[in-house]
Amino acid sequence: MPKTQSGKQIHLAAHFPGVNNTTVWTDPESGSQIDFESFTHLARTAERGLFDFFFLAEGLRLREHRGRIHDLDVVGRPDTFTVLNALAGVTDRLGLAGTINTTFNEPFELAKQFATLDHLSGGRAAWNAVTSSDAFTGENFRRGGYVEHAQRYTRAAEVVAATRTLWDGWPADALVVDREQGVFTTPLPEFRYRSSQFDIEGTFVLPRSPQGYPVQLQAGDSEEGREFGAATADAIFSRHGELAAGQQFYTDMKGRLAKYGRHRDDLLILPAATFVLGDNRADAEERAQHIRRQQVGPQTAIAFLEQVWGRDLSAYDPDGPLPDIEPLDDVTITRGRVRHARDPRAVAEQWRARAEAENLTIRELIIEVTARQQFVGSPAEVAAEIDRYVQEDAADGFILVPHLTPAGLDEFVDKVVPELQDRGTYRTEYTGTTLREHLGLRHPHRADEKVRAS
Numbered sequence: 001m002p003k004t005q006s007g008k009q010i011h012l013a014a015h016f017p018g019v020n021n022t023t024v025w026t027d028p029e030s031g032s033q034i035d036f037e038s039f040t041h042l043a044r045t046a047e048r049g050l051f052d053f054f055f056l057a058e059g060l061r062l063r064e065h066r067g068r069i070h071d072l073d074v075v076g077r078p079d080t081f082t083v084l085n086a087l088a089g090v091t092d093r094l095g096l097a098g099t100i101n102t103t104f105n106e107p108f109e110l111a112k113q114f115a116t117l118d119h120l121s122g123g124r125a126a127w128n129a130v131t132s133s134d135a136f137t138g139e140n141f142r143r144g145g146y147v148e149h150a151q152r153y154t155r156a157a158e159v160v161a162a163t164r165t166l167w168d169g170w171p172a173d174a175l176v177v178d179r180e181q182g183v184f185t186t187p188l189p190e191f192r193y194r195s196s197q198f199d200i201e202g203t204f205v206l207p208r209s210p211q212g213y214p215v216q217l218q219a220g221d222s223e224e225g226r227e228f229g230a231a232t233a234d235a236i237f238s239r240h241g242e243l244a245a246g247q248q249f250y251t252d253m254k255g256r257l258a259k260y261g262r263h264r265d266d267l268l269i270l271p272a273a274t275f276v277l278g279d280n281r282a283d284a285e286e287r288a289q290h291i292r293r294q295q296v297g298p299q300t301a302i303a304f305l306e307q308v309w310g311r312d313l314s315a316y317d318p319d320g321p322l323p324d325i326e327p328l329d330d331v332t333i334t335r336g337r338v339r340h341a342r343d344p345r346a347v348a349e350q351w352r353a354r355a356e357a358e359n360l361t362i363r364e365l366i367i368e369v370t371a372r373q374q375f376v377g378s379p380a381e382v383a384a385e386i387d388r389y390v391q392e393d394a395a396d397g398f399i400l401v402p403h404l405t406p407a408g409l410d411e412f413v414d415k416v417v418p419e420l421q422d423r424g425t426y427r428t429e430y431t432g433t434t435l436r437e438h439l440g441l442r443h444p445h446r447a448d449e450k451v452r453a454s
C-alpha cells in the first residue's frame with residue numbers, strides 16, 4: 001500500500017540511449033536505434049512508469065576519431081521532430097522533449113515545429129535549447145565556427161524571445177470557426193521581433209498551442225549557459241549527478257532565479273543518471289562491473305587514452321601498462337561532442353600514478369576514470385538513493401540514461417517505480433494531461449492570457 005504523499009515529489013524522464021560509450025550497442029540484447037519500434041518501446045515503457053517525459057539528445061555532426069567516423073559510436077539517428085510527432089500518436093500522457101540547436105536554426109521554423117508538436121501531442125512538447133559546443137559541428141552549417149561562445153548565448157536568448165513572440169502571435173480566442181457567418185478567425189495581429197540578430201515580422205501560422213510555450217529545457221553549463229537557463233528555462237538537464245556536486249549546482253541555479261523575478265519552483269533541476277539493478281547489492285555490483293567492461297572495450301580504452309595523449313596509441317596493449325611517452329597538444333585527434341583535457345600532461349601524470357599505485361592496466365584505468373554508474377543496488381536500494389538525492393536537494397528528479405536500446409528501462413519501471421510509489425514520493429497516476437502539469441509548472445499565460453511567467 002503506497003504511503004500518503006510526503007516530501008518532494010520525484011520527477012523522472014527517459015533518455016533514449018545515445019552516442020557515447022554509456023550505450024552498449026554490442027550487447028546481444030541491444031536493438032536498432034533507427035526502427036520506430038525501438039522509440040515506441042522506450043516511450044511506452046516510460047509512460048507505463050508514469051515518467052514526465054521522453055528525451056532525445058541531438059548530435060549534428062558525427063564524431064571523428066583519428067580522421068574517420070568513430071567506429072565505436074552508434075550513428076544514424078532519425079530526425080528529432082519526426083520521431084517525437086510519431087511518438088505523440090502512440091502515447092497519451094508522456095512529455096516529448098527534443099534537443100534542438102539555437103545557433104543553426106531560425107526562430108520562425110522552430111516556433112512552427114514546436115507549436116506543431118505541442119498541438120499534435122495535446123500539450124506534451126518540450127525543447128532542450130542548446131547552442132553547440134564546437135566549430136567542427138558548425139562546419140556542417142558554415143555558421144557555428146564563426147560564432148563566438150558568448151554570441152551563441154546572445155543568439156539563444158534572442159531565439160527563445162522571438163519564438164515566444166511568435167507563439168503569442170494569435171490571441172487566445174482567435175479561432176472563431178463560425179460556419180454561418182463565414183468567419184474563421186478574428187483579425188490576426190502582425191508580429192514584429194527586433195533584436196541584435198533578428199528583424200522579423202509577419203503573421204504566425206498556427207494558433208496558440210495547449211501549453212502556450214513548450215516546456216523549456218537548458219543544458220549548457222558555462223556561466224552564460226547558467227544565466228540563460230535561469231532567465232528562460234523550466235528545467236535544467238545537468239551533468240551534476242553526484243550528491244555534493246548536485247547540491248552545489250542546485251543551490252547555484254535556484255539562487256540565480258530571483259533577479260529574473262522568478263520563484264524557486266519555476267525551475268527544476270534534472271541531472272542525467274545511470275543505474276544498475278540486481279537482486280541484492282552484490283549482484284548489482286557484479287552486473288555493474290560487467291557493464292563497465294562492455295562500455296570500455298579494448299578499442300574504447302585506447303580511444304580514450306588517445307583523446308588525452310593527442311596521438312596514435314594503437315600499438316599499445318589495452319591490457320598492458322600506460323604509455324610512458326608524453327602527450328601532444330593535438331585536440332583534433334577526436335572531433336565532435338567530446339571533452340578534451342585542459343592540461344593533458346597533468347592528466348597523463350595523474351593517470352600513470354593511479355595505474356601504478358593500484359596496479360591497473362590501460363583498460364582497467366579507463367574503466368575507473370570514466371565510470372558513470374550512479375545508482376547501483378537492489379530496486380529498494382536504488383529507490384531509496386534516488387529519493388534521498390531529491391529530498392536532500394541535489395535534484396528534483398533525474399533523466400535516466402539506460403545502457404541498452406530499447407529495453408534498458410523495463411526493469412527500472414517494473415521494479416523501482418513501485419518502490420518509489422511505496423515511499424510516497426512518486427505519482428501513482430498522471431493527474432494532468434500536459435507536460436507542464438506533470439512538472440508542476442505554471443502555464444506561461446495567466447488568466448488574462450497576456451502575462452508571461454518568465
Ligand SMILES: Cc1cc2nc3c(=O)[nH]c(=O)nc-3n(C[C@H](O)[C@H](O)[C@H](O)COP(=O)(O)O)c2cc1C
Nearest residue numbers: 057058099130131132133219220221222225238239
Ligand atoms: C547534460 C548535457 C547534455 C547536453 N546535450 C546536448 C545535446 O544533446 N546536443 C547538443 O548539441 N549539445 C548538448 N549539450 C551541450 C550544451 O547544451 C551547450 O550547447 C554546450 O555545452 C555549450 O555551452 P556551455 O559552454 O554553456 O556548456 C549538452 C550539455 C550538457 C551539460
